[in-house]
Amino acid sequence: MGVIKVENIRVYAYHGCLSEETTIGSDYRVDVSVEADLEKSSVTDALNDTVDYVTLNAIVVEEMRIPAKLLEAVAKRIINRVFENCKTVVSVSASVSKINPPIGGDVEKVTIVLSESR
Template identity: 55%
Template structure:
């Protein structure tokens, strides 16, 4: 099993339980790591044989556009789409982080890590 990783995807989105969060929006960071057998791609040099990071990035951007109350919900949607759209992926992890969350304290970010597998 091999790994494809996308780190620090920066997005502006409208997630949260507070009404202001969904109206005003906030900065987010998303990290995605997927595991897949990549020997065929390494030999063929063919994009169709790998877990294409452009497709993963596209999935993240699309799912982050859909407002949700919970980061867990967003992370799960990203994971489900990766499994549905990239058949070579066997398992992975999605981390969704809200930068400067409105929690009444000085916190750089809060995040949820969501593990997934077939």
């Protein structure tokens, strides 16, 4: 088994419970980590034998474009899409961070993390 991580994917999106969050938008950072059998690809050196991190990035960008009230919902959609598109993945962790959240304090970011296994 091995792990592939795509970290600090920067996107601008429109998630939140407040109307201004879905109108103005905000900066987000997303990390995705997948566990899969990487033994074959380590020997064959073939992209078809591994989990393509370009696909992981594309999934994140596409799912972040769809507004949601909760970051948990976005992370769940990302995980579901990874399982749909990457059949060799056995577990996924998605971390979604909202930068400068509107919570009335000096807070750099809020982050949720969801993890699931097949």
